[in-house]
Structure formats: C-alpha cells, structure tokens
Amino acid sequence: MSRPITKKGEVIDAALALFMRKGIKATTTRDIALRAGISEGTIYRHFSSKESLAESIFAENLDYFAKFLKGYLLHTKEPLEMLQAYIAGFFEFSRIEQRRYSFIIAAHQTELKKLSRGNMKPMQTLTKILRLGQKQGVFRKMDTKLAGAMVMGVIMQTIFYLKTGRIPVNYDAVTAEVLKTCVRMVEK
Amino acid sequence: MSRPITKKGEVIDAALALFMRKGIKATTTRDIALRAGISEGTIYRHFSSKESLAESIFAENLDYFAKFLKGYLLHTKEPLEMLQAYIAGFFEFSRIEQRRYSFIIAAHQTELKKLSRGNMKPMQTLTKILRLGQKQGVFRKMDTKLAGAMVMGVIMQTIFYLKTGRIPVNYDAVTAEVLKTCVRMVEK
DNA sequence: CTCGCGTGTAAGTAATCACTCACTTATCAA
C-alpha cells in the first residue's frame, strides 16, 4: 500500500525512453537523470549499475513482448494456425511498438552481454509450436531448434529490411508473403 | 616498385586482428598502436580517424568475402544449383573464417553507421540468383529483395545459433537442412 | 520528541579515449 514515495519509477521511465531512442550504450547516466528530473546519485540508490538498470528494463520488456505474442495464440490450437498467428503477432508488434521492438532486439543481440542466454521467451514459444506440429504430423521432422532459428531469421531479417527501407514498406503484403514462405519451410 | 617504407600495413594488420577479436568499439587506438609497435600518432598519418580506418578495413574484407562467394558460383549456371552453392559458400566461410565473418557481420549490423547502405555485395549476389531463377521459371514469383532478405535471414540466424551453441554444431548436417529449406522457400 | 533509516542531492573523482601538436628523423631529387 501507500503510493510510491521514491523516484524509482521516474528512473525506469526515463531510462526506457532513452534506451529505446538511442540505445543503451549511447544513453548516459546524466541523460537519464536529466530526463527524470533527479540527480545521478539517485539512480544508484535503486540500481547497482547502469547495466543492471538496463537488464531490469530489458527483462520487463521482453516479458511484455512475450505476453503480447501469447495473446495472438489464444484462439487456436492448430499448429499451422498458431505459427501464422505467431508470425503475424511478431510483425504487428514490430509495427505498433517500433521503438520497444528495436530496443529488445538491440539489447538482446549486442548491447547486453549477460542475461537471456537460452532465456529468450519468444523463441521458446516458437519452438513449442514447431514441436507440437511435428508431433501431430503436420510439420516435417527436423531439429526444432534449427527450425526455430530459421523461422526466426526470416521474420527478423525481413523486419530489419522493412525498417531500413530496403524492401517496399507494406506490412500487410510483406506479412502475407512471409507467412506463406514460413509454412513452406516447415510443412510436410 | 620499392617495398613499403611506411607503417600503414602494420596499422591495418594490427587493427584487423583486434577488430576481429574484440570488435571495433572495444578496440582503442592505444591497443592498435601497441600491437603494431608504433605510436598512436602514426595511425593518424594514414587515416583521418579510427572510424575511417575501420571503414577501410571493413570494405577490404567485405570484398574478400564477396570474392570467396563468387568462387562457389563458377561451376554452374543453374539458379537452383547456384543458390545451393551460395548457401554452402556462406556456411563454409563462416566456419573457416570465423573471426573475419564475425567482424563483417558486426561491422555491418551495428558498429559502422556509414558505409555499405545498399552496398552489401553478398546480398546483391543473392538477389541476382533469385531474379535469374524467376526469369527462368524455376523459382516462384515474388519480390526478389524480400526473398533475398528471407533467405539471408535463414542463413545468418542459423549461423548465429550455431556459433552461440544453441543448436548442435554439425556444420554439414545443418548446412544440408538449410539448403533443403531454402529451396522449399523459393521454388515453384 | 527523537532517533534511525531510506531517500535524495551536488559536487566530485578517477579512468578512459580519440585525437593533436611540436618536434625529430629518413628519404631522395636537384
């Protein structure tokens, strides 16, 4: 009970906004303090280091993303439909939460060294779908981790090219083509 | 004529070795000078900045990679075989030139901001193969840039997972599976 | 009331880093 009497929330909000816009490395503790309207020292009352602050925020947002994806899987138990829903959710998230998506990807790929090894929830969700499909005989047999990596590669690279303007930016058309292609990759 | 009387070569060699091992950002000009056995000032006799040094080295190595790939395409003009040779070459390069591969990818994806926009030669090579296949009616019709992005995603993400030990490290088996999958993606 | 503790702050601090500059040395053409 009792509403927060600390500035921890302000620290997190400011840091997230800046991490999303400029990346973790390019965001200084000074930036964060300025934006939060506090002093730098305050950050260290609540987090032991800038990195642990970033880790904490990353974990929160990865969770948010994972839940978003799961929302897309509620209405079906058919592996094929689940795969399609998963991909559609991924694209949708990257479209309506552009900055958050970029932050998650950057943090996961390069900016954070610790954390998330083998922990990447969205990947686990995908692997589960693939395993289920294989068990039901809808998908062809292959290493599910490899299949997951390949599907993930198609999705992420396509989004990357969309974002950097290297392919025509039409989310619907592109999503449809990616959907079709991924089904070809895994079906029997 | 005249063998080099400057230390430019030493600068490049030292920088490449360090960039490959630690990345561009983590390599300091001091590191480079130490390894090359020269003083920091010398670097600036030959390059206007650390970034321009990195760009120069990146361009050289991207070229090297592109030529390596082209070597795999010499013995066929069948789009399907060319695609397979391209992928096999990509995997082979990532295996026997691990550090160089990592350097190229990291530099391209995150470390260098300028350069290489729309310039990524290996991608252009892939796009050409896909366009040829479509013209000959071997591949299905679709935006070749999108198709290229998807195939590239499969390749790169798989290599990434191989390198980080998230899928069984058996280059031959994995390459074979990726080959098969990519063919499924694009064939009619 | 008061003591202690959690919170906040301003002003550091030490380290790092890319880059510069005044000066020296080597090369070679005239």
Add this chain to the structure above:
DNA sequence: TTGATAAGTGAGTGATTACTTACACGCGAG
C-alpha cells in the same frame, strides 16, 4: 650537400562517463 617533404613520435589535452561520497532531509516507530 642541401633542403623539401613525408613519416614517425610521444607527451599531452579536453571531453566524456560511470560511479562515489559526504551531507541534508523527512517520516514513522518507540
């Protein structure tokens, strides 16, 4: 021999940055 020029040097330099520290404040328990 000379003198112009390119190459090399290494001790700075200024800017930046994550993090620390000494102190102030206010609230709630006893």
